[in-house]
Amino acid sequence: MEDQRPDPDALLRRVKEEESRQARGKLKIFFGATAGVGKTYAMLEAAHEQQADGVDVVVGWVETHGRAETEALLQGLEILPARTVDYRGTTLREFDLDAALARRPHLILMDELAHTNAPGLRHAKRWQDVQELLGAGINVYTTINVQHLESLNDVVAQITGIVMRETVPDSVLEQADDVELVDLPPDDLLQRLKDGKIYLPEQAKQAIQNFFRKGNLIALREMALRRTADRVDEQMQVYRRDHAVARTWPAAECIMVCVNLKPRGARLVRAARRMAAGLHAKWIAVYVQTSRHLRLPEAERERVSQTLRLAEQLGAETVTLSGDNVSQELLNYARVRNVTKIIAGKPLRARWKEWVFGSVVADLVRNSGEIDIYVITGEAGEGRPLASGVLRRTSTWWAYGQGALTVAGCSLVAWLMFPFFGAANLIMVYLLGVTVVATRYGRGPSVVASVLSVAAFDFFFIPPYFSFAVSDVQYLLTFAVMLLVALVISGLTVRIRQQAEAARQRERRASVLYAMSRDLATHRLLANLTREATRHLRDVFESQVAVLLPDPGGRLILQPGEQVSFTFDHRDQGVAQWAFDHNQMAGLGTETLPGAGALYLPLVGLQGPVGVLAVRPAQPQRLLAPEQMHLLETFANQIALVIERARLAEEAQRAQVQAETERMRNALLSAVSHDLRTPLTAITGAASSLLDHPDALPPASRQELLQAIYEEANRLDRLVKNLLDITRLEAGAVHLHKEWHPLDEVVGAALTRVEGRLRGHPVRTQFPPHLPMVPLDGVLIQQVVINLLENALKYTPPDTPIDLSASATADAIVFEIADRGPGLPPGDEQRIFDKFYRAGPAREGGVGLGLTICRGIVEAHGGRIWAEDRPGGGAVFRFTLPLEGSQPSIEPEQAEPQTAV
Amino acid sequence: MRPAIARESAMAHHDTTVLLIEDEPEIRRFLRTTLPQQGYQLFEAVTGQDGLAQAAARNPDIILLDLGLPDLDGQEIIRRVREWGAMPIIVLTARDQEQVKIEALDLGADDYVTKPFGVNELLARMRVALRHSTRASTETGESVFTLGDLRVDLLRRQVFLSEKEIHLTQIEYKLLTTLVRYSGKVLTHRQLLKEVWGPLHVEESHYLRVYMRQLRNKLEHNPAHPRYLVTELGVGYRLRTE
Structure with a gap:
C-alpha cells in the first residue's frame, strides 16, 4: 500500500502562502464578460452587506457611468474624495492612494481594475494601486472585464477586432482570494443597453455597432466563464493536493519561449503564459543575443526588452543568452534547465531566405530530441508601438561619402598603375578599397563601394574608356564576379567587425564589473x-x-x-x-x-x-x-x-562587542559577588561569634575576631573604592585637576596612606634631588602609586624590599616600582592591566581592577604604563608622565637664614 | 594598623560636650557607643536645622558635622556657626571630595575625617582640635615645640633635628612655624599661602610645594616618605603629631 499522506513540503509551501496572504489584505474580484453586466452593482451590494455586518467600508473609486441604479447604491457608503491631477490643461480626477492608505479602512472598493492612471501619479496602473493597498493590509473589492486580462488580450483582439490598451496581469486575478463571476446572458445585456441602462442613448447606439455585437458578447461570455471554470478547477486541484486526493503528481513541466526580434514576441509570450498556466508549469522566456543584436536600431532592442519585461510581468523567468548559433544556444540552455516544451514563432521569411540563411525553427525541430517544439503564428503590427524618432542609422551619409571617396582614390591609384599592369591587378586595388570601407564604415557604405568600384572599373579601364558601354561581353562576367567578390568580402569584414565590437562590449562590461568588484x-x-x-x-x-x-x-x-x-x-x-x-x-x-x-x-x-x-x-x-x-x-x-x-x-x-560586554558584565558580577561576599562573610561570622558568646571566648580569640572584622571591613572599603573608580573612569566622569607637583611628594603621600599595610616590606626610595615638577592630578596619581604599592604587597612575600624611584627624560618623568616577588606571569605582561585580570591566587583577593585603574589614570594624563620582569627576579612597573609646558618660576629668596641673632 | 582603641582617661573629657550633626542612624549609633565611653557628653542632631538650633542652645565644646545632610548644606552650617561661635568643627566626609573638604576648611572647619574612619582617628582629630581651641582661649603659648627628634625654639627662632641645628630660610621657617602653631591640624594650601606669603599669593600653590619639598629635605630622614610634614593630597598639609 502506498502511503497517501500529503507531501509535507508542498503543505509547508501552502501554509507559507497563506501566511503571507494573511498579512496582506484580501482581494475579491467581481469578474464579468463585458461592461454592463452589473459588476459595479454587485460590488456595491456586497459592500452594503459588509457594512451591515459592521465592517469599515470606504469607496475608493466607483464609476457609475451615470447609471441611476448604481448611483442609488452609493448612498450610505463613505466615499473617499478624489484627487485632481492637472494634465495638459485638463483637470483629471483620480483615485487618491495616499489618502486611502492614511484612512486605512478595513475594506475599500476599487472599480475598474484595468484603469490607467493619469501621468504623474505614483503608479501607471490602478492594479498597482490595488497591490499597494493589499500590501498595506487593506481588503479590496474590485471589478474587471475579461478582455482586460493580459493573456487574453490577443484573443479578444482577434474576436472583436479591438485591441485593449488597458490590461491587467493575469497574476492579479490568480492571487485574488475570491473571484465572483457576474454573468448576464447576451440578450438581456443588449436589452439593458437598448434601455439606456448601460450607456447614455447616443453612446449606446455606437457601442452596439462597434463592440456590443451579439457574436462578440457570446465569445466574451464564453471566455469569462471558461476563465472562472479554470480557476475553480485550480481550486479543486489545490483542494486535492491538500487532501492527498491526487494519485499521480504531474511531472514538473517547464516551458521555454524563444523571444525573437519579430514584433509578435508579445504574442508568443502570452501564448506561453497560457500554456504554462494550463499545465501548472514554470516557464522561461529566453532571448539569444547575437553579434547582430548590437547593430540593431535601438527601437528594436527596446522591443526585445519590453517583451522580456512583459514575460516577467506574466510570471516568467527571463534569460538572455549570447552566441551566434541561436538554435544551438536555445537547445543547450533548454537541456540544462530540463525544459519539456519550447515555444517558437512561425518563421515569416521567404522560403529561399530560409534555404540560404537557415531557419532557427527548423534547426530547433531537427535537433530538439525529446523536447516538444510548438510553433505559433505571429501577427505583424501587434505589440506596443515603437518609440519613434530614436531609430539610429547604422551608417550616416558621411560614411557613404567616405566610401565613395575611397573608390575615387582607388580609381586614381589604378589610373596611375594602368599603363604598367593588367586589368586583373586593377581589380585587386578596388577590392582592397572595398575591404577598407567595410572595416571602417560598415555594411551599407561597403555595398555602395562595391557597386561603385565595378562601375568605375568599367568606366575608366574597360574599352571603350570613359563610357559604361562594354566592347567585349566577357567583361560582364568579370564585373559579376568582381561584384560578388566585393560583396562577400564586405559581408565577411563587416561580420568580423561586429563580432569584434560585441567582444569589446562584453569585455568592457566584464572589465568594468571586475574593476568595481576589485575595488x-x-x-x-x-x-x-x-x-x-x-x-x-x-x-x-x-x-x-x-x-x-x-x-x-x-x-x-x-x-x-x-x-x-x-x-x-x-x-x-x-x-x-x-x-x-x-x-x-x-x-x-x-x-x-x-x-x-x-x-x-x-x-x-x-x-x-x-x-x-x-x-x-x-x-x-x-x-x-x-x-x-x-x-x-x-x-x-x-x-x-x-x-x-x-x-x-x-x-x-x-x-x-556585545558578547564581550556581556562577558565583562558577567565577570564583574561574579567578581563583585565573590569578592564582596568573602569579607562580608568573615565580618558577619566574627561579629556573630562575638555577639553570641561574649564571655565564652578567651581574650586572644576575641582580639583575633575583632582584628578580622577590622581588616575585612578595610578590604571591603578598598574594593568598593576600586569599583567606583573604574566606573567613573569608564564613564569618562574623571576630570583632571592638573597642577605642578614634585612627584616625590605624591609618592610620599601615597606611602603615608599605605604605611599601615606594609607588613614589614622595607620600602626604599630614590628620587634625584632636582627632579623637575610635573603637571598632574595629585589625588589620582597618588591613587596610581597606592594601587601599584598594593599590587606589590599582594603578590610578593613579606619582608621583600620594594624600591621606588623616579627619573627625568627630556619630555617625561618616569616612575618605577620594583619588587622581588615572583615576577610577571609569562606572556601576560599586557593583560595584567586588563579588567578583572588576576594572576593566580593572591594573598589578599582583589577584583583585578587596581592596575586597570592605574592604566586609565596614567593614560588620561597622556602617559604610558607597562610592566617588565626585573633583572635578578621580581617585577618592575613603570609609568611616564609627560612634562608639558615650562616649569613654574619661583621668586628666589634672599639667602639670609631665619635666625635672628 | 592595629585598631587599638586609645584608652585614655575618661575623666580627661569629663565635661566636654560634643554635638553630632548626622542623619545616618548607623554612624550615630557607633559614636553614641564610643564617645561617652571616652568621657564626652554627646548630643545628637539628625537634621541641619536641628543641629544649628542645638549648637546655639547648648554651645558645645566641639561639633562633629556630616556634610551630606538632607535638609541643609553642611558648608552653610559651618558658615552660620562661625558667625557667632569659635568652637572646633570636625567634618565627616565621604572619599574623593577634596574640593568639599577644602571649602569646609576654608570656611572655618578645623579638620576632617574621611568615612569610613576608625574611632581612634576621630578621637585624635578631636583632641588636636580641642587642644588648639583651649590654647587659643587661654593663650599660654609654649616657646619650645618638640616632636620626636625635631625641636623648634620659637623664641630664639632655632630649629634642631637630633640636637643638630638646621638652617632654614625665612620662608621655610615661617612655613614650619605656621605648621607648628596648628600642629596636628590640616591646613589648606590657601591658609598656608596666606599665612606665609600674604593674601596676594593664595593661588600659587606650587610655591608651597617647592618650599615644602625644601623643608622636607632639611627635616625629614626620608623626604620621600615623610614622618612629620605630611601631605594631604588635594587638600593641604599637616604636621603630624601622633
Missing part, C-alpha cells in the same frame, strides 16, 4: 563601499549616481558626501522609498512614477532589500537601452551583495 573587495566600511560603487557607476553610465541606505527607522537617506554629487529632493525621496519598500524598480523608464528624473533600483541582497541605487542619467535614452539596463542591474546585484556582506560583518562585530 569594493578592498573596502570594508559601508561608507567607503558606497562611495567606490557610485564612483564606478558614475564613470560607466555617465550619470549622477547615489546609493541610498535605510536608517534604523527604515527611511532611506543619502550617504554623507553624496549630497554634492546627487540632487535629491523630497519627491525623489518618495520614489526611492517606494522602490525600497516594494522591492521594485521605480522612476524613470519604469511603470511606477515614470515622471521622476532618476531611476531607482532596489538593491536586493540574499536576505532582502539593503538599499536603493539611484541613477540620474544625463541622456536617459542611452541608459534605458536594454544592454545598459542589464549591465546596470548586474552592477546593482553586485553592490547589493557587497553592502549586505558589509552589513553582516558590521552586525557580527557588534554582536561580538
